[in-house]
Amino acid sequence: MSENTMRWAAALPAVDDRGGALRVWARGWWSVVHLVLHPVVLGLHLTALVLLVVGIALVPVFGTGLLLLLPARLLVGAGGRLERYRLAAVLDVHVPAAPRVPPEGSWWRRVVLDARPWRSAGHLAVVCTLGVLGAGVVLALTGTGLAALAAPAVAGGLGHDSLSWPFGIPGTLDAPGPLVVAGGLVLLLLAPPVACAFTAVEVRSARALLGPGRREREAVLRRRVQTLTETRSRTVDSVEAERRRIERDLHDGPQQRLVSLAMQLGMAKRALDRDGPDAAREFLEAASGSASAAISDMRHVARGIHPPVLTDRGLDAAVSALAAASPVPVDVEVLFPAEQRPSATAEAIAYFCVSEALTNTAKHARASRAVVQLWHEAAPGDGLLRLRVSDDGVGGAAPAGGTVADGGSGLRGLGDRLAAVDGWLHLDSPAGGPTVLEVAVPWTAGGAR
Structure with missing residues (x-):
């Protein structure tokens, strides 16, 4: 045959x-x-x-x-x-x-x-x-x-x-x-x-x-090695910057709350020894408030690293939570079944791309509405996870037809993460709007969940 x-x-x-x-x-x-x-x-x-x-x-x-x-x-x-x-x-x-x-x-x-x-x-x-x-x-x-x-x-x-x-x-x-x-x-x-x-x-x-032919394949492999070398270096820098951000957030938030909690508990103990329970009550209530605030700050930092809802319920629920928290009204369209989930790496990259795009929309776009669309696109292998974030704001985030290299450092970091897994990011934001961010990431990037 x-x-x-x-x-x-x-x-x-x-x-x-x-x-x-x-x-x-x-x-x-x-x-x-x-x-x-x-x-x-x-x-x-x-x-x-x-x-x-x-x-x-x-x-x-x-x-x-x-x-x-x-x-x-x-x-x-x-x-x-x-x-x-x-x-x-x-x-x-x-x-x-x-x-x-x-x-x-x-x-x-x-x-x-x-x-x-x-x-x-x-x-x-x-x-x-x-x-x-x-x-x-x-x-x-x-x-x-x-x-x-x-x-x-x-x-x-x-x-x-x-x-x-x-x-x-x-x-x-x-x-x-x-x-x-x-x-x-x-x-x-x-x-x-x-x-x-x-x-x-x-x-x-x-x-x-x-x-x-052989010559073309070798040239493609050389370009691939060069791209991986560059993206690896930028990814390491991005991870280091993310580590410093988390350290700064912990220092400025939960660490200060915990220091305040320790001081209030110490003052409550001295007041209890000196003046009795009634005198210590005020310090204990303040300590309780500091503990609650520290827990809230820790949850905020944890969501910035990897939101639990993304692991538990997938992209639809996680992106819907981002849209609900956005000051700009956001319509979310997830065009694949909830049980059909990509790898954890693809989900995380897509989530943070949406988060960065909605944050930029709220800060700079002066938009009245934004739309987030996610779908599974057929391609060699298992296909691509595609997403598009658009708004009706003033635009100007990058020159017309610009790419991630023209955008801010947040998008550049996401672009480096995408390049490391053979994905891509394109930002089109002409003056006067609209702004459209398109992202593609391999559906199985990073391996199975």
Whole structure:
């Protein structure tokens, strides 16, 4: 069984063996459709290849071939994009485009040594040869099979009792009608697996020639390592700043309350020893108030680290609590079921993004209303947790189309946390408003809960 056929079989729902084989065979007709479409795009591909070959041949002739290489390169690129689209639309095979990694040096080196158009031309050559050959074979199988199935009706209409193989038109080679029909059925049964074999080769060629090559993959990995190094450094700085903030909050809040509580208890003890219970009552009441205030301050600090409601009840309840506490009216729309929860890391990052956005809205936006939307977006892997926070305020938080780098330090810290888990943050806040903050974080970032 070909690679494509096995891939299709794995994508099908669980059925019994006979139903599964029948469904795989039926899906194979998509390979037939893909091959039959080859003659439609053959003109574009052949034009691109002919211009490329003639242009290369004429380069030594006073450089005249350069006039053909530019349109050839454009057509080769268009052909490669068309093939990626056809593979995705017909066969559901998604081939990512190779990122542009220009060679270092002069402009002609960057143009001539860019491997992408040459590799695309190689795939177009495969389509124009093996693909068109496969289209001819599949058309012959299906056409002959359909003609054989229709042969009895054709022969009966012409008044003949016997049929000629394989087209059913009376001739010198006669065969019984049931044998012709059986042969037609066999040809139609063979067409999908033969088409799958041809498209499997074509898919391998597309992934090898249209997708990222070794050089592009290495460049992507180098950029990834550089990004991770930078985000790690910024994340460490952000964690250190968060640690200092928590230390400052504890010092300014609960620690002062506890010091006051200790002093009041000491004064209550001395008053009790000196003047009796009535004199100590006032100090004990003050100490009780200090203890309650210390507990409240501790809860406030704990919510700033990680709110318990987020762990217990999820994003919907936690974001709703933020909206209820906001001085600006906030509408919350959570567009995934409460039982469908992302990882704890994704929830925490999304929560603090919403918290930072609503805090900025209350402080600076002069808005009359804000809207928070959260949803699960389909993407490779388990998808993305997406959120959007918008308000109708005065805007100006960043230049139009600006990113997190243009925003405040709070958003920059969140942007660093997002970059560390392959997420992103975009802030659009033109002067006069509205302000829209969009965030995406991998649904399973940080592992399972």
